[in-house]
Amino acid sequence: xxxxxxxxxxxxxxxxxxxxxxxxxxxxxxxxxxxxxxxxxxxxxxxxxxxxxxxxxxxxxxxxxxxxxxxxxxxxxxxxxxxxxxxxxxxxxxxxxxxxxxxxxxxxxxxxxxxxxxxxxxxxxxxxxxxxxxxxxxxxxxxxxxxxxxxxxxxxxxxxxxxxxxxxxxxxxxxxxxxxxxxxxxxxxxxxxxxxxxxxxxxxxxxxxxxxxxxxxxxxxxxxxxxxxxxxxxxxxxxxxxxxxxxxxxxxxxxxxxxxxxxxxxxxxxxxxxxxxxxxxxxxxxxxxxxxxxxxxxxxxxxxxxxxxxxxxxxxxxxxxxxxxxxxxxxxxxxxxxxxxxxxxxxxxxxxxxxxxxxxxxxxxxxxxxxxxxxxxxxxxxxxxxxxxxxxxxxxxxxxxxxxxxxxxxxxxxxxxxxxxxxxxxxxxxxxxxxxxxxxxxxxxxxxxx
Amino acid sequence: xxxxxxxxxxxxxxxxxxxxxxxxxxxxxxxxxxxxxxxxxxxxxxxxxxxxxxxxxxxxxxxxxxxxxxxxxxxxxxxxxxxxxxxxxxxxxxxxxxxxxxxxxxxxxxxxxxxxxxxxxxxxxxxxxxxxxxxxxxxxxxxxxxxxxxxxxxxxxxxxxxxxxxxxxxxxxxxxxxxxxxxxxxxxxxxxxxxxxxxxxxxxxxxxxxxxxxxxxxxxxxxxxxxxxxxxxxxxxxxxxxxxxxxxxxxxxxxxxxxxxxxxxxxxxxxxxxxxxxxxxxxxxxxxxxxxxxxxxxxxxxxxxxxxxxxxxxxxxxxxxxxxxxxxxxxxxxxxxxxxxxxxxxxxxxxxxxxxxxxxxxxxxxxxxxxxxxxxxxxxxxxxxxxxxxxxxxxxxxxxxxxxxxxxxxxxxxxxxxxxxxxxxxxxxxxxxxxxxxxxxxxxxxxxxxxxxxxxxxxxxxxxxxxx
Ligand SMILES: Nc1nc2c(ncn2[C@@H]2O[C@H](COP(=O)(O)OP(=O)(O)O)[C@@H](O)[C@H]2O)c(=O)[nH]1
Ligand SMILES: [Mg+2]
Numbered sequence: 008x009x010x011x012x013x014x015x016x017x018x019x020x021x022x023x024x025x026x027x028x029x030x031x032x033x034x035x036x037x038x039x040x041x042x043x044x045x046x047x048x049x050x051x052x053x054x055x056x057x058x059x060x061x062x063x064x065x066x067x068x069x070x071x072x073x074x075x076x077x078x079x080x081x082x083x084x085x086x087x088x089x090x091x092x093x094x095x096x097x098x099x100x101x102x103x104x105x106x107x108x109x110x111x112x113x114x115x116x117x118x119x120x121x122x123x124x125x126x127x128x129x130x131x132x133x134x135x136x137x138x139x140x141x142x143x144x145x146x147x148x149x150x151x152x153x154x155x156x157x158x159x160x161x162x163x164x165x166x167x168x169x170x171x172x173x174x175x176x177x178x179x180x181x182x183x184x185x186x187x188x189x190x191x192x193x194x195x196x197x198x199x200x201x202x203x204x205x206x207x208x209x210x211x212x213x214x215x216x217x218x219x220x221x222x223x224x225x226x227x228x229x230x231x232x233x234x235x236x237x238x239x240x241x242x243x244x245x246x247x248x249x250x251x252x253x254x255x256x257x258x259x260x261x262x263x264x265x266x267x268x269x270x271x272x273x274x275x276x277x278x279x280x281x282x283x284x285x286x287x288x289x290x291x292x293x294x295x296x297x298x299x300x301x302x303x304x305x306x307x308x309x310x311x312x313x314x315x316x317x318x319x320x321x322x323x324x325x326x327x328x329x330x331x332x333x334x335x336x337x338x339x340x341x342x343x344x345x346x347x348x349x350x351x352x353x354x355x356x357x358x359x360x361x362x363x364x365x366x367x368x369x370x371x372x373x374x375x376x377x378x379x380x381x382x383x384x385x386x387x388x389x390x391x392x393x394x395x396x397x398x399x400x401x402x403x404x405x406x407x408x409x410x411x412x413x414x415x416x417x418x419x420x421x422x423x424x425x426x427x428x429x430x431x432x433x434x435x436x437x438x439x440x441x442x443x444x445x446x447x448x449x450x451x452x453x454x455x456x457x
Numbered sequence: 458x459x460x461x462x463x464x465x466x467x468x469x470x471x472x473x474x475x476x477x478x479x480x481x482x483x484x485x486x487x488x489x490x491x492x493x494x495x496x497x498x499x500x501x502x503x504x505x506x507x508x509x510x511x512x513x514x515x516x517x518x519x520x521x522x523x524x525x526x527x528x529x530x531x532x533x534x535x536x537x538x539x540x541x542x543x544x545x546x547x548x549x550x551x552x553x554x555x556x557x558x559x560x561x562x563x564x565x566x567x568x569x570x571x572x573x574x575x576x577x578x579x580x581x582x583x584x585x586x587x588x589x590x591x592x593x594x595x596x597x598x599x600x601x602x603x604x605x606x607x608x609x610x611x612x613x614x615x616x617x618x619x620x621x622x623x624x625x626x627x628x629x630x631x632x633x634x635x636x637x638x639x640x641x642x643x644x645x646x647x648x649x650x651x652x653x654x655x656x657x658x659x660x661x662x663x664x665x666x667x668x669x670x671x672x673x674x675x676x677x678x679x680x681x682x683x684x685x686x687x688x689x690x691x692x693x694x695x696x697x698x699x700x701x702x703x704x705x706x707x708x709x710x711x712x713x714x715x716x717x718x719x720x721x722x723x724x725x726x727x728x729x730x731x732x733x734x735x736x737x738x739x740x741x742x743x744x745x746x747x748x749x750x751x752x753x754x755x756x757x758x759x760x761x762x763x764x765x766x767x768x769x770x771x772x773x774x775x776x777x778x779x780x781x782x783x784x785x786x787x788x789x790x791x792x793x794x795x796x797x798x799x800x801x802x803x804x805x806x807x808x809x810x811x812x813x814x815x816x817x818x819x820x821x822x823x824x825x826x827x828x829x830x831x832x833x834x835x836x837x838x839x840x841x842x843x844x845x846x847x848x849x850x851x852x853x854x855x856x857x858x859x860x861x862x863x864x865x866x867x868x869x870x871x872x873x874x875x876x877x878x879x880x881x882x883x884x885x886x887x888x889x890x891x892x893x894x895x896x897x898x899x900x901x902x903x904x905x906x907x908x909x910x911x912x913x914x915x916x917x918x919x920x921x922x923x924x925x
Contacts, residue, residue: 033888035725049512050505051510052509174897299684300684301684301685301729304732305685305732306732307677308484311507313485313505313507314504314505315489316503316504317500317501318502318517346590366589368527393584394585396495397471397523397524398523398563402527425493432495
């Protein structure tokens with residue numbers, strides 16, 4: 008059952024995740040300790056992450072205990088089931104001891120040994136192809152059964168989550184199948200063993216007996232049955248032979264009977280159980296947590312979110328400070344536009360001589376050449392506050408300081424994306440250079456924005 | 458699978474929305490700092506794009522280039538006979554200079570990062586004219602000799618992209634992509650990643666895996682949100698409390714308790730839905746919703762709120778009567794019907810004792826049962842659906858409030874209405890009454906409801922408007 012190991016551990020993970028989910032959905036614990044997901048490299052799948060979280064919170068909510076108890080109860084239940092199988096198997100073998108004469112009707116014994124098992128087996132086969140309407144039934148049944156073992160308040164979450172996990176991942180059928188096949192395997196193998204023991208130490212004789220069938224039919228049936236094990240080298244004496252059988256031939260029938268139970272009883276169950284186990288193993292490979300469920304889905308974005316890493320830390324710039332002095336006085340009022348032309352109110356610039364646009368370093372060089380010897384009394388700089396301030400345009404403004412006794416910065420839009428930014432940067436500029444009265448900041452009140 | 462992740466630097470002028478771009482791409486509203494002042498981002502920080510367990514790309518957020526004109530002039534002095542055809546070498550010798558730690562410290566960080574990465578995403582604020590300083594910036598970035606993908610941000614219906622596009626074309630950049638940081642769109646992401654593949658064919662497979670993952674994540678969100686909404690509707694619709702009619706204090710208390718329970722449930726669902734889309738209450742700016750100081754108001758039982766969503770007030774509303782709007786009182790079990798009663802009995806027995814048929818218990822102890830009206834369910838449904846639709850496309854850098862098209866007659870179609878009407882009969886289904894049954898009937902119903910809701914989310918074409 009090694010391939011089942013993988014299934015078991017996967018299933019346990021799902022169960023643990025589900026247990027925490029059920030608990031949280033129900034209790035909505037107000038005080039959730041901060042859980043910082045593991046952002047280690049390489050990144051983990053969402054299944055692994057949710058499971059790690061579940062383990063963390065199982066501990067925190069103290070649910071481990073009830074989980075372990077439930078697992079223990081489950082094991083006890085399985086143990087009891089197999090014990091039952093042993094007992095029933097023993098009983099089943101005793102059908103041959105039904106009468107004192109120890110003369111056994113072969114068809115009857117065969118039917119008694121394999122009849123129920125084969126009937127249930129075929130029902131199971133048929134059920135495979137029927138969609139269950141009330142699939143929760145078996146789950147509910149198991150739940151009720153387990154409740155007998157566990158009565159603590161937290162145990163109910165363990166059971167509830169077990170049932171839900173089985174249901175949600177559509178495994179009720181498979182798991183129940185495995186157990187029922189194993190149950191029958193144990194039962195029939197026990198029966199075969201006991202049968203062997205009985206045959207070993209007691210003598211039986213077998214007959215073909217019937218009340219309703221005629222001889223040819225029976226002969227045909229016997230032949231059919233006889234062939235069913237011939238591939239194993241076990242043959243069944245014909246009907247006529249059996250009527251006058253020797254001890255050796257009776258023994259042959261006994262071996263054949265045990266062979267039937269082992270092959271079409273235990274063997275069938277064993278092969279089926281292995282097949283189901285194979286299906287489970289394949290299934291468990293692709294089995295991951297359904298993270299779209301309420302109670303899990305809201306965790307997913309946070310768990311999957313990449314951590315942030317600071318790469319090139321800020322190291323404060325030391326000693327970079329270019330002081331610029333304003334001249335005490337100057338001649339003439341000038342107007343220039345920072346970076347690019349933008350419509351401004353007429354009266355604002357009425358008494359100003361226009362200097363055009365100040366956008367580049369060469370613009371600044373041109374202005375410096377013009378005003379170095381004879382500074383202006385004031386310079387009005389109109390600023391488009393829909394463009395961001397930056398160190399580049401502040402450098403241009405700084406370049407204007409030696410060129411005019413007063414710097415007047417005017418934001419041309421009543422509303423601009425970067426009004427706040429400009430105001431704070433300009434105020435900072437003012438205090439950095441101790442401009443005081445040498446600088447004025449204003450802003451348009453009614454603009455014709457278009 | 459173990460190929461090195463593609464490293465991409467997000468570069469551009471200050472305040473063009475680089476950090477915002479990354480927030481939306483990473484679906485993380487808390488990445489970095491965003492503000493309309495220059496030099497908000499001072500460090501280079503890195504976050505990853507992950508497909509499953511594979512780190513596909515590393516994204517580096519850089520400080521803005523601010524003083525590019527001066528830097529561009531400054532860089533000329535590093536050009537000499539040896540490196541005049543090797544511009545990365547020019548940048549490297551600049552990085553060795555004292556100015557790189559001083560005057561141009563911020564720009565140096567960008568350049569240093571850029572020289573270490575595979576490609577550059579150049580974010581542009583398309584509202585701005587193509588100023589010379591931006592061209593200088595671009596010229597500096599081009600010196601690093603890395604593939605550049607221009608990302609056109611701040612786009613809306615009236616954006617004129619032509620000036621920027623032709624300016625980019627003049628320096629041979631014809632691969633610009635539109636990317637609105639205010640909304641997420643798989644189409645935009647796909648085009649962006651396709652350009653990345655074109656610029657870095659060697660990373661084709663991982664980037665395509667990433668694309669596939671992104672599509673799956675999108676689908677996950679729809680499914681998960683639809684599940685949450687379906688669960689909420691079932692929990693509220695099937696919720697019942699018993700009340701003694703002849704005791705008016707009891708009625709009032711029960712009513713209050715009933716409303717509060719429903720409100721709490723909606724609030725919880727809302728937070729979960731927000732979280733599914735990667736938001737928290739504060740990030741999403743749900744100004745239209747009745748949340749005050751983080752507390753959800755008793756809005757779901759308000760006929761005005763119904764009207765706003767085109768929900769008709771039914772007969773269950775007794776204005777000023779004993780029963781509050783939106784709560785249906787099942788007098789004498791009459792509105793239950795015999796079938797329901799039997800169903801409840803059977804259900805109660807199957808569930809095992811404790812919750813044994815509240816109806817019957819109530820009936821025998823002289824109490825009546827309260828249940829939410831269809832109007833309440835319809836309101837919850839419409840409101841949350843509109844919200845989900847808005848969140849589905851909301852960018853994680855969005856700054857405007859979420860806008861729900863409230864009055865715009867979202868019609869609940871017949872089959873959905875039928876599902877909603879079926880809920881109140883399933884009295885054992887509400888988690889609000891402490892039911893834990895994970896009956897397969899309930900799961901099957903929720904699946905059906907959530908599939909329908911999911912389809913509504915995915916097909917809504919004009920779901921979202923980002924404010925104003
Ligand atoms: N309206 C609008 N605002 C945006 C957009 N992208 C960024 N912003 C805003 O622009 C400002 C600067 O964004 P930020 O991401 O900090 O830019 P960064 O300096 O390049 O990182 C912030 O106030 C953002 O909210 C956009 O597409 N539309
Ligand atoms: Mg930034």
